[in-house]
Amino acid sequence: MTYQRVGVVTGANKGIGLAIVRQLALQYPKSPYNNGPLLIYLTARDKGRGEQAVKDIEGDAQLKKAKALSSDGGLSDVRYHQLDISETKSIQDFAAYLKKEHPDGIDFAINNAGIALQGFDVEVVKNTLGCNYYGTLEATQEFLPLIKDGGRLVNVTSTAGKLSKYSSELQERFRSAKEVNDVTKLMEDFTAAVEAGNEKEQGWTSAAYAASKAGATIMSRAIAEKHRASGSKTLINACCPGYVNTDMTRGAGTKIPDQGAQTPVMLAISDIQGQNGLFWKSEKPEEF
Template sequence: MTTYARVGAVTGGNKGIGLAIVRQLALQYPKSPLNTGPLLIYLTARNEERGKAALESITTDAQLQKAKALRSQGGLTDVEYLPLDIDSKQSIDDFAAKIKQTHPDGIDFLINNAGVAMDGFDENVVKKTLHCNYFGTLEATQQLLPHLKDGGRLVNVASMAGKLSNSKYSDAIRTRFLQAKKPEEITELMDEFASAVSKGTHSSDWPSAGYAVSKAGVIGMTKTIAELNAASGSKVLVNSCCPGYVNTDMTKGRGSKTPDQGAQTPVLLAIGDIKGSNGQFWQNEQVINWA
């Protein structure tokens, strides 16, 4: 059995940005400051067939072969599939249990990339979007953050859509986002948004956009968790990022960036030199203002 110097996991890894993140991790790890020997990446997906097809695409990828990135090609990285549906608490429980059992000493990074972008706007769309993008990411973060090694990284993939200045929030709501000290305060905002949408009263305080609000929630929640985690003495760096407007299924092919370009910031936050950044929101490989 191989002993790995580093272990990481990528959620929603079977296509689009998630799959590109796995590829870029394998390509960039040899020159990473975190390189201390062989790396194991868990590519996770909710659908086993698609997850294993993605794994197959990694092993036959021409760029990876040319770079000799994978251990089967003489490189440093192995990629394995694990099931994970962040829309299901049971699935997150099972995934966390498997990681803890297989790697009792902890893992080095987790990139929470999985999410949904649904068409339309109504109570049902908002509920489903928040359940996956916000509550699923929160659950995965809370369960796996304690199992990250000191000096490890946790990256939550958000979006520019979650910038508070991009959407129609009331001053009161914006202030609550920015002044939140605990994830529970962000969760309260998410619940209030869902409730206001169901009552038809949201328009005075909120944008009519479930995806944007879910990603504002991810950025805010990540910031509060990062700050609390650092205050507890942990050296794990916790950040959120926008991959950019990437040409994937989620943007219906309208994005201007390739998936590989979109993967650059999440990969930097996971294995690059980010000079101790914690609780920040990143885009285009730099810290940007969330407000």
């Protein structure tokens, strides 16, 4: 089959990521972005879990009823590909695969993959930042050159990282960060503060997940601004899915995954009036 649209969803074997894939398939036919068959890459670290997720999608009763997948006469196909965003080589290998398989480019990427570890010490911080900040940054940098001009890149972050949790000095550093290096320096300073045991005295929160998502959100804005200044029409936004009942929230969330998927799916395939470099929650932009 020839695909008119190609999209990528990271961390998609369960939870919000899997729901994003489902909702893309369900909503694409009525999307203004629809101009023919859509191929969705469902990526995950573990091959067995990723392939099982594709089988779950193919057997999904709601998708069958809607005839969303091509096997039932619909527009979407879902294909698994291995991707671990905490490993540079894995990101680069997948990007190389996409470039070879889709030389004309892909249409969107939703960077959903992330971790939320229990506890708080410097190792938790390094592992959390390694995935949620540095991994998302590398995936963003590798995917962007592959996205057609006018396509979309969506980074799933969180209101847990809202800047109001930090000292006024740190808030100003985040808000004035214009380059990725400025944001990376903040993440390095946070790690150093935790290592020294004085992160609270320096105005940080003692929460690795929150800091990683603050970094990912502001990094997304910095990259969006740079791309806009270069004349690119690709829309780059960050969003919070809300407090979703998944493994990451240990079953404490108030939304189901399909509800959490709505904002990232909207940013990928709906008409968002060219809005770029913003933070979104509940399908609308809000102050971060």
